[in-house]
Amino acid sequence: MTKVKICGLKEEQHVKAAVSAGADAIGFVFAPSKRLVSINQAHELAKHVPEGVLKIGVFVNPTAEELRAAVEGVPLDYVQYHGEETPDFIREQGYPAIKALSVHSAKDVQAAMQYDVDYYLFDAPGTDFKGGSGHTFDWTLLETAGIPKEKLILAGGLKLENIEEAVLLVDPFMVDVSSGVETDGVKDIDKIEEFLQAAKKERVK
Numbered sequence: 001m002t003k004v005k006i007c008g009l010k011e012e013q014h015v016k017a018a019v020s021a022g023a024d025a026i027g028f029v030f031a032p033s034k035r036l037v038s039i040n041q042a043h044e045l046a047k048h049v050p051e052g053v054l055k056i057g058v059f060v061n062p063t064a065e066e067l068r069a070a071v072e073g074v075p076l077d078y079v080q081y082h083g084e085e086t087p088d089f090i091r092e093q094g095y096p097a098i099k100a101l102s103v104h105s106a107k108d109v110q111a112a113m114q115y116d117v118d119y120y121l122f123d124a125p126g127t128d129f130k131g132g133s134g135h136t137f138d139w140t141l142l143e144t145a146g147i148p149k150e151k152l153i154l155a156g157g158l159k160l161e162n163i164e165e166a167v168l169l170v171d172p173f174m175v176d177v178s179s180g181v182e183t184d185g186v187k188d189i190d191k192i193e194e195f196l197q198a199a200k201k202e203r204v205k
């Protein structure tokens with residue numbers, strides 16, 4: 001069954017709703033964004049995330065010190081690198097890692113293989129910020145690069161209306177959603193629950 005990450009959570013009620021609706025991972029954004037949280041805020045929110053649900057920190061070109069403070073302070077299970085971090089920088093940090101790549105063309109998908117990370121996350125190119133734009137990209141670009149499905153996370157503009165098609169076409173290990181479970185820029189509990197239900201629906205492939 002497809003795993004689901006609900007990203008950009010800032011409020012206790014939304015963390016609790018995501019967890020009780022079956023989220024496999026919760027994302028906290030530590031990058032310029034309307035969804036930015038401090039380490040202290042994320043630490044408090046993390047108290048409502050049970051063992052077995054992953055806590056993932058989203059960063060854009062962080063320093064080693066920023067990473068260490070957040071990984072230890074929250075604490076985090078994975079670091080999601082959403083900027084122009086190099087393969088060497090990511091390897092040197094030594095944390096369980098997800099590398100996000102903005103997909104304009106098939107080349108961007110192929111570029112993933114230079115990173116020695118646990119998961120590759122494919123997202124639409126950002127607009128105001130590096131991610132969380134609510135835009136989709138051409139999912140068929142993922143077909144030729146030979147990315148192992150068990151390492152593939154699909155993001156970018158996912159929502160109730162397209163999640164079924166996305167899962168059927170891409171068959172990713174995990175889907176990641178932020179804007180698609182918001183109303184007027186704020187997380188929406190009904191949308192979180194509906195999205196999780198749809199993403200995890202049993203399908204005949």
Ligand SMILES: O=C(O)c1ccccc1N[C@@H]1O[C@H](COP(=O)(O)O)[C@@H](O)[C@H]1O
Pocket residue numbers: 007008027029031032033034035058059060082100121123129130131132133134135155156157158176177178179180
């Ligand atoms: O969510 C943000 O504000 C954000 C800011 C900077 C980098 C990444 C961010 N979020 C990630 O963007 C994708 C897609 O989000 P959306 O569903 O299209 O809104 C997802 O991986 C988030 O983790």
